[in-house]
Amino acid sequence: MNLFLDSMMYLNPVPAEEIDFRTLLDSTSVTVRVPPVTLTILEGLKSSHSPNVRSRSAWALNFLAKALCSRVAGRHGTVWLSSPALGLAEMARYGLDSACSEDCFVAAALHCKSSHGSQRTVVMTDDIEAQLTCGHLQIETAHLPFQFRNPRFAARQKYAQRLG
Numbered sequence: 506m507n508l509f510l511d512s513m514m515y516l517n518p519v520p521a522e523e524i525d526f527r528t529l530l531d532s533t534s535v536t537v538r539v540p541p542v543t544l545t546i547l548e549g550l551k552s553s554h555s556p557n558v559r560s561r562s563a564w565a566l567n568f569l570a571k572a573l574c575s576r577v578a579g580r581h582g583t584v585w586l587s588s589p590a591l592g593l594a595e596m597a598r599y600g601l602d603s604a605c606s607e608d609c610f611v612a613a614a615l616h617c618k619s620s621h622g623s624q625r626t627v628v629m630t631d632d633i634e635a636q637l638t639c640g641h642l643q644i645e646t647a648h649l650p651f652q653f654r655n656p657r658f659a660a661r662q663k664y665a666q667r668l669g
Contacts, residue, residue, distance in 0.1 A: 511630035538588035540613030
């Protein structure tokens with residue numbers, strides 16, 4: 506399965522690399538595909554938001570730099586790969602705007618889906634515009650469960666792991 510994580514998914518209290526996406530999405534293998542627009546958004550957040558968001562985006566970028574270079578399965582067997590997007594003409598053919606970051610993100614998933622037709626392609630996002638666009642283009646979407654987005658739950662999990 507090819508999984509595209511919205512840039513906001515990298516800012517959650519539980520780091521993306523610690524999530525078992527295979528179990529979460531009922532798949533035997535997961536390749537997280539990272540389009541350039543995700544890195545661009547995270548770079549922007551690293552320098553222009555609250556200290557918490559800057560710290561999480563810097564952490565995510567550091568992780569992605571290592572994971573994308575290694576091409577080796579990481580924790581939970583997840584592989585992290587760069588992913589190109591559709592060209593401008595192809596984006597226009599599907600009604601996608603290259604000036605819109607959500608459309609660029611969806612375009613990368615669409616390109617992957619058309620290139621790997623037999624493999625499942627999933628976009629994980631809470632962005633309603635991206636969800637609607639994916640629905641229109643027949644790209645499966647998913648949400649990150651609450652326990653990965655709740656800072657109290659994440660802190661309790663880390664505390665329990667230290668004890669055990």
